[in-house]
Amino acid sequence: MSNESLLRTIVERAYVERLDAWQTAAVRIKHWLKEQQKGLLKDKDISRLDVDGHRIKDAARTLAKLTEKFDEDPQLEVRDTDDVEDQIRDIVGIKVLCKSPRDQSMMFAALRDPEQLGSFELIESRDYTNPPKASGYRACHVILRIPSDQGKPVFAEIQVKTRLQDAWSELTHEDMYKPGAAMKPSKLHGEFARAMANMLATVDDMADTLAVELTALTDPEHELDPVAMREQRSAIDVRVRATGPKYALAVDGSGRQGLIPAFAVRKLSETKGTIKVSDFIAVDDRLRVSVEEDSKGLYYIPLELPRG
Template sequence: MLMTYYECAILEVKTKLDVLNKEFSANTMRNPIASIKTRIKSPDSIYEKLDRKNLDKTLESVQNNLDDVAGIRIICSFLDDIYSVADMLTSQDDVKELTRKDYIKNPKKNGYRSLHLVIEIPIFLSNEKKGVKVEVQIRTIAMDFWASLEHQIHYKKFENSNVESIKQLTDCADTIYETDIRMLNIRQNLLDNED
């Protein structure tokens, strides 16, 4: 039943995001969200994470200790959309923001950039309302491109890595971030010239 709760929580968050995207589009004639990807951690992945953290392998332990069983990745076109979408989502009165990690302003050492939120959202069951945690990652198309390729090249093994490989990945991430900033500036300049 626990996995059903996580699936329902993803449905709730995705519906909220779809509504926000439609409203934003109606008001501004553009969509801040390019795409939304969802996932539920596999039982093997959950077990492995509990084992790695030396935690009890119980349903209660999963609920209390893991924030990323249910995950949503929001891909935005522009940098400023990331923060707009995050603020629109977390300002809703039934969404509780538990944590926020800004890896855009403070990238990881390998260059990874994304805004990570852990939220709690209520799901309404036949006989109760239950708060469920969902990890939300928000990034640009360019950041997602980099993260997807980095994941294939070198998933979670940077402690034992070749220093030159890490430097090259970081350089690529910096170039992509600079491109995101340039694209945002181009859009802003075009909008300013319309006035």
């Protein structure tokens, strides 16, 4: 039997024998990641991290990667299904999408923290954000070993990306850059892809800066400058357009938008500690507010909370 036929037979056997274990491990990791999401974002906007499903690598892709490894190292021994998993450790893959690079860094750190991992074992971690791959690809990868009730442990790759990094992969057909790809990118395609990656990375950095600024403005302990207010305390009616854990966004009759910060809502709720604005104010609520403005923005300070 030729080497190619032998590899194909072993890979096919691996998928028959181990597919159930891979699927079970993927579901287990997803549940664990969602708990991580809740813990890391306690009292924050949980949409900052999104566990974006899982995939089992197609058997043909696994065979192609294994064949390429064998071509690079003819001394490589692949004798059974265990060897397939030892050589190709991303058969099980899960993606976590983040709103910005700071969330990506936070999740990447959690995936390398032994106290967070519990019974999972960190095997390998790679940061492809600084510097990125030559193609422009940016992401953080970790390989974990997951205990299994269905035989030997399962390797799984978790990719942590910002939404824009993931969009780049879709826009540029990132699969074209992978070893063994059927199509090769032209020089022009590669230049465009790298330029797009750099532009999207700049937008990611801007999103980080914006998120930090917004957090500072809406922090429960933030205090408005009484001198800058210059007696701006006229009362008006506003309608709530959006709401979240740390602020609500409202609009007045002339279309001016202002923030309703958490500290103002907490004061009216007579609640101690951290609150979620969305627990007290809903979209389309009508509120009577005082208008306060300083160099950092326009604020609508509610005079009373909506009645439930």
